[in-house]
Each structure stands twice: as structure tokens, then as C-alpha cells.
Amino acid sequence: MDESAAENVPLNILIADDSDSDRLILKALLKRLGHQVLDAANGHEAVLHFQQGAPDIVLLDALMPAMDGMEAARQIKRLAGERFVPVIFVTSLSEPEDLAGCLEAGGDGFLSKPYNRLMIKAKINAFNRMRLMHQALSDQRDLTHERNRQLLEEQHVARRVFDNVAHTGCLDAANIRYHASPLSIFSGDVLFASPRPAGGMLIFTGDFTGHGLPAAIGAMPIAESFYGMASKGFDGSDILREINQKLVRILPKDMFCCGVMVEVDFAHNQLNIWNGGLPDIWLIRSTMEQYALPSRHLPLGILSANQFNAEMEAVRSRPGDRLLLMTDGVLECANREGQLFGEQGVRHAIESTSADSHPFDVLMGAIKQFTGQQKFGDDLTLCCVEMVEEAGQTTLTEEVGLSTLAGPSQWHCDYEIRENTLGEFNPLPLLLHICMEVPGLRRKSGEVYTLLSELYNNALEHGVLRLPSDWKYTPEGFERYYSERSERLNRVSGHYIRFSFQHDLMPSGGRLRVVCEDSGQGFDFHSHPVLQSTDMAQSGPRYGGRGLALLMRLAESIRFHGKGNRVEVIYDWFI
Amino acid sequence: MPIQTRRSHDGQCLIIEIEGRFDFSTHQAFRDAYEHSGANVSNYIVDLSEATYLDSSALGMLLLLRDHAGGDNAKIAIENCNNDVRKILTISNFEQLFTIR
Numbered sequence: 014m015d016e017s018a019a020e021n022v023p024l025n026i027l028i029a030d031d032s033d034s035d036r037l038i039l040k041a042l043l044k045r046l047g048h049q050v051l052d053a054a055n056g057h058e059a060v061l062h063f064q065q066g067a068p069d070i071v072l073l074d075a076l077m078p079a080m081d082g083m084e085a086a087r088q089i090k091r092l093a094g095e096r097f098v099p100v101i102f103v104t105s106l107s108e109p110e111d112l113a114g115c116l117e118a119g120g121d122g123f124l125s126k127p128y129n130r131l132m133i134k135a136k137i138n139a140f141n142r143m144r145l146m147h148q149a150l151s152d153q154r155d156l157t158h159e160r161n162r163q164l165l166e167e168q169h170v171a172r173r174v175f176d177n178v179a180h181t182g183c184l185d186a187a188n189i190r191y192h193a194s195p196l197s198i199f200s201g202d203v204l205f206a207s208p209r210p211a212g213g214m215l216i217f218t219g220d221f222t223g224h225g226l227p228a229a230i231g232a233m234p235i236a237e238s239f240y241g242m243a244s245k246g247f248d249g250s251d252i253l254r255e256i257n258q259k260l261v262r263i264l265p266k267d268m269f270c271c272g273v274m275v276e277v278d279f280a281h282n283q284l285n286i287w288n289g290g291l292p293d294i295w296l297i298r299s300t301m302e303q304y305a306l307p308s309r310h311l312p313l314g315i316l317s318a319n320q321f322n323a324e325m326e327a328v329r330s331r332p333g334d335r336l337l338l339m340t341d342g343v344l345e346c347a348n349r350e351g352q353l354f355g356e357q358g359v360r361h362a363i364e365s366t367s368a369d370s371h372p373f374d375v376l377m378g379a380i381k382q383f384t385g386q387q388k389f390g391d392d393l394t395l396c397c398v399e400m401v402e403e404a405g406q407t408t409l410t411e412e413v414g415l416s417t418l419a420g421p422s423q424w425h426c427d428y429e430i431r432e433n434t435l436g437e438f439n440p441l442p443l444l445l446h447i448c449m450e451v452p453g454l455r456r457k458s459g460e461v462y463t464l465l466s467e468l469y470n471n472a473l474e475h476g477v478l479r480l481p482s483d484w485k486y487t488p489e490g491f492e493r494y495y496s497e498r499s500e501r502l503n504r505v506s507g508h509y510i511r512f513s514f515q516h517d518l519m520p521s522g523g524r525l526r527v528v529c530e531d532s533g534q535g536f537d538f539h540s541h542p543v544l545q546s547t548d549m550a551q552s553g554p555r556y557g558g559r560g561l562a563l564l565m566r567l568a569e570s571i572r573f574h575g576k577g578n579r580v581e582v583i584y585d586w587f588i
Numbered sequence: 589m590p591i592q593t594r595r596s597h598d599g600q601c602l603i604i605e606i607e608g609r610f611d612f613s614t615h616q617a618f619r620d621a622y623e624h625s626g627a628n629v630s631n632y633i634v635d636l637s638e639a640t641y642l643d644s645s646a647l648g649m650l651l652l653l654r655d656h657a658g659g660d661n662a663k664i665a666i667e668n669c670n671n672d673v674r675k676i677l678t679i680s681n682f683e684q685l686f687t688i689r
Binding site: 220222223266267268269271289290291292307308309310311312315320341 | 652679681682
């Protein structure tokens with residue numbers, strides 16, 4: 014504020030004095046100082062003038078008829094509301110009680126009679142400075158309020174945009190329980206879940222360094238990659254690699270995202286897990302055994318693509334098993350004494366889970382009890398997924414228009430992957446994409462994907478890598494299976510997997526013929542138990558009973574050729 | 589100052605000592621510590637013996653230092669962490685990027 018400028022601005026001043034002579038003198042003095050003057054002969058008039066003239070400063074005589082200065086001051090201050098209008102008492106009173114009474118009535122200062130020109134000028138200027146200071150502060154406060162309101166509104170719009178990209182996927186599925194703050198993206202936490210084309214789910218939870226907009230901006234591309242790729246049949250590792258690379262590219266060096274990816278496979282009763290920088294994941298078996306699955310990787314957005322390890326850890330599971338994922342916020346909940354809930358708190362809560370209580374409720378209850386609060390911080394995400402029977406699960410349903418006959422209907426395509434590519438590349442999304450060009454198949458994306466993935470995984474794991482499927486049925490074997498799998502993937506020289514597709518139109522539908530051939534040794538399909546009978550409890554040396562049964566259920570026919578290393582599947586669809 | 593720097597006797601190593609909370613409030617001081625350290629520094633030691641706490645923005649600052657010191661070729665040791673600090677570094681698997689002792 015420019016003081017000299019402020020002093021030269023003419024003010025609108027209200028004066029009230031019942032003595033005509035005093036009033037005239039004061040009015041003349043103020044006019045000579047360059048101000049405009051409203052004058053009143055009593056308190057009542059003063060209040061009326063105040064309402065009509067909106068003066069900047071008020072000078073009141075304390076003792077007046079009709080309404081005295083104190084009452085006028087009270088009313089004027091009430092009318093002024095938040096606006097600061099200095100009220101100065103002009104008085105010959107000198108008793109402390111009287112003067113104090115003036116201040117209590119709302120007065121801001123005194124001018125003593127008789128008037129002194131110099132003092133009046135100085136007082137007016139001093140109070141005007143205060144008035145302007147108050148005005149500036151109020152304006153700034155209003156501006157801050159307005160900016161804050163805009164910011165919140167923008168965040169809500171951003172949130173809506175974010176929701177359209179991120180949506181909640183299948184977080185509302187019956188087997189998922191979660192807690193995430195409604196505005197949690199601005200706290201840096203994300204939680205996504207998507208059904209997979211072949212059944213099962215993908216779940217990702219992440220925690221960005223930092224808060225607010227930067228964290229939310231990082232979350233957007235992650236959401237897009239996650240949901241886009243999950244629905245196209247990419248697996249958790251593919252999506253992790255993509256997310257990591259994207260974050261390395263777009264985030265500043267000191268920002269990253271701790272995250273957990275979980276592939277939930279209900280059909281094969283298996284969980285695949287990747288933990289980079291988040292607290293231990295907890296697996297609580299239906300038998301109440303508990304396992305902590307610690308972070309084994311650096312967070313996302315730090316390592317370059319060739320250093321990044323997206324390998325997931327396979328965990329055998331059963332229906333009724335529950336997996337708890339959480340962000341740092343859970344450990345960082347503090348009680349009134351400032352102590353943290355910590356790993357200990359989580360461990361105690363989980364250990365106290367009994368067969369008839371849900372670990373999600375137990376942990377949430379423990380946090381509430383510890384913090385003594387019903388609501389807690391924004392940056393706390395907790396998610397529990399339960400293994401259930403496949404039936405009744407959400408699957409991807411794709412909206413298909415009526416133009417089912419547009420798009421390619423008669424085509425043939427061969428696709429072969431060889432050598433090291435077998436260990437590095439998952440061809441399923443690409444193959445699914447080719448098939449999905451046929452609109453009639455698009456409706457059946459889940460079934461087609463299941464078919465392709467069973468064929469491919471059988472060809473890779475049992476054909477090329479020669480892993481016996483019965484290993485998977487014991488805990489020790491299960492671990493051995495997956496360590497051998499990654500070991501043997503380094504030794505695939507001379508091997509191939511070849512897909513051959515043919516699609517033709519049929520009356521009211523179409524037929525997809527898929528032949529999958531691998532370079533493995535094949536198997537004795539003539540005496541395979543599942544092929545001989547419908548007894549699915551047994552499993553053969555080459556095809557897991559379950560996978561083969563699945564193929565037989567989905568396909569019109571399934572035939573083995575050669576030495577058992579070539580499978581032909583016919584899949585029919587109808588309008 | 590919660591952050592002190594000194595050179596090793598041979599002058600090759602910059603030792604950055606952090607005292608108290610290593611979090612966003614030390615961002616600028618930590619940056620200044622290595623950016624204004626002069627030339628001819630071949631390796632770094634971040635001494636956390638007096639650090640009581642470390643948060644994710646501190647992890648970010650360590651990544652900035654790593655980038656400044658040559659990225660994958662950086663030679664940075666993080667020393668004398670207390671258990672809480674050590675735990676945070678372990679969960680984030682920072683031993684893959686730094687020598688932690």
C-alpha cells in the first residue's frame with residue numbers, strides 16, 4: 014500500500030454531534046483536509062446516514078439526544094458486518110469508565126474536544142491506514158477462499174475425468190473388500206481391479222511418492238495401461254513392464270510408484286504376485302495359516318526396461334484363501350501419542366483373525382481401535398481379495414452391435430514364435446486381437462481367450478519345457494514347477510510353437526479352427542485318462558486334467574495329431 | 589544445519605551426514621550438499637547415523653543423487669542406518685541401487 018497516496022485520497026466521513034457549532038467546526042476542518050462529510054445531529058440520524066451513505070470513517074459524539082454515541086456505534090458496527098469502518102469517539106469525557114464504555118460499544122479510538130486540526134488529520138490518516146490494511150487482508154482472504162474453491166472444483170472435475178479412465182473396474186465384485194479414500198488419487202494411492210478375458214482378475218494397488226496433482230497425473234497413464242491391457246488379455250508382467258517404462262519416461266527422477274500386482278486365477282487356483290516397495294502382502298488360508306509376501310522389487314518408475322524384473326511369484330491357493338494388500342498409510346496410522354500402527358499392528362491383527370471373522374474387518378477394526386478414530390487419513394488403501402469358485406464371477410462382456418457379419422469372416426493365418434522369444438514374449442494378446450477382428454467372435458472373447466491360453470500354456474509348459482503337470486499338486490512340487498519353468502525358459506533353443514488359424518462362415522454363425530503345434534515330444538494321447546473318460550479327478554503326464562476338460566467343454570471338437578504335439582480345436586459360434 | 593558435508597582425506601569421496609528427519613524439508617539442503625560439492629568427487633557416502641526417520645521423498649532425493657553421480661555408474665554407499673531407516677530401504681529394495689552398510 015502506498016501510504017502517501019492513501020493519505021491523499023478523499024474519504025467519505027460521517028460525523029454526529031448534537032452541538033451545531035462543534036459539528037460545523039469539525040465539518041469545515043474535514044472539508045479543508047479534502048474529505049466529503051455527512052453530518053448528523055444525533056445517533057439515530059447517524060445510523061440512517063450510515064446505511065445510505067456507506068462512509069469510510071465515523072466520528073461520533075458520545076453524548077447525544079435521541080440515541081447516544083454508544084448505541085449508534087453498536088448499530089453501525091453491526092451494520093458494517095465484516096467491513097472495517099473505524100468508529101472514533103469525539104468527546105470531552107475523561108473518566109476511564111466512560112472511555113472504556115465507548116470502546117466496549119465498538120469504538121476504535123478517541124479524539125478529544127476541543128478539536129485540533131493537526132490531531133484530527135493524523136487520527137484520520139492513522140485509522141485510514143488500518144482500514145486499508147483490513148481491506149487488503151479481507152480481499153486476500155476472499156481471494157484465497159475463491160482460489161481454494163476453484164481448486165476443489167477442479168479436483169472434482171479431475172476426479173471425474175480420472176474415474177472415466179480408471180473407473181472401479183470389478184472392485185465391487187463379491188469377493189473383493191476394500192477401503193480407499195474417495196479423493197485418494199490426490200493422496201497418491203491407486204487401486205484398480207479388472208476381470209480378465211479368460212476369467213480371473215487382475216488387481217493393482219500403488220502408492221506414488223508425493224501428494225496432490227503430481228501423484229494424480231502419474232496415476233492417469235497407469236490406469237489407462239492397466240485397464241486397456243488387462244481387457245486385451247495381457248498378463249500382470251506385461252502390464253508391469255509397460256507401467257514401469259511409462260513412469261520412467263514421464264516422472265521426474267525423484268518420483269516413483271510403489272506397487273503390487275496380483276493375478277487371480279480362480280480356474281487354476283493360483284495367485285501370481287509382484288510386490289515392489291509396498292508393505293508385506295498377507296495370505297490368509299482358509300485353514301488360518303498365514304504367510305507374509307514381502308516386497309522383492311524396486312518400485313515402478315526407477316529401473317530402465319532392460320533392468321526391470323517383472324517376474325511374478327506363483328502361489329498355490331484354494332477357495333476360501335484371502336489375500337490382503339495395503340499401502341504405507343496402514344502402517345503409518347498414528348494414535349494420539351504419535352505412535353505408529355506399524356508392521357507389528359498389522360501382524361497382531363492378522364494373527365488374531367479367527368475362522369469366523371474376515372481379516373479385512375479385523376484389520377480395519379484394529380486400526381480404528383488404535384487410532385481412536387472412525388475416519389482416517391486419505392492415503393490409506395486396504396484391499397482384500399478372496400479365492401472363490403470360478404462360476405458366478407464377473408467376466409468381460411463386450412457390447413456388440415448387430416452388424417455381426419461385418420469384418421473378416423474367411424481368412425487364414427499362421428503365427429509361429431521361436432527360440433528365445435518363447436521365454437520373452439506372450440503372444441496371447443496378439444492372437445486374441447486377430448480373432449477379435451471377427452465381430453461374431455468378439456462376443457465370445459472370454460471363451461476364445463481361454464481356448465488360446467490353454468493351448469499355448471500347454472504347448473509351452475508341457476510341450477516345449479516338458480514340465481510334468483502333476484508337480485503342481487503338492488506344495489513342494491508347485492515351487493519346483495515354477496523355478497524349473499523360469500530356469501528352462503532360458504534353454505529353448507531349437508524350439509517353436511506354431512498357431513494356425515482358419516475362420517469360415519457357416520449358416521447363422523462361423524467356425525474357428527485352431528491348430529497348435531509345438532516342438533516338444535508330444536504325449537501318448539491314446540491312453541490319456543481325460544480323453545478316455547470324463548473322470549476329471551485324474552491328471553495325465555502332459556495335460557493337466559483341468560485344462561483339457563476346459564478345452565473339451567468350450568470347443569466343438571478337440572483332436573490330437575502326430576505324436577501328440579499337434580492339437581486341433583474347432584470352435585463354433587452362432588448369431 | 590541438519591546436513592553437513594565433508595571430503596574424505598584423499599578428497600575423492602563426498603560424505604553427506606544427515607541429522608534428524610530426512611524428509612521433504614531437507615530437499616533443498618540435500619541438493620545443495622552434492623551440487624555445490626565441487627569437482628573430482630568419484631564416490632559418495634550418505635551417513636545416516638544421526639538420521640531418525642526417512643520418508644519416500646528422501647528415497648526420491650537419493651535417486652536424484654544417484655542420477656547426479658552418474659546413474660548406473662554411481663558409487664554411493666548409505667551407511668549407519670538405524671533399524672527403522674534400514675527397514676524402509678529394504679522394503680523399497682534400494683540395495684539394488686546403493687551399497688547399504
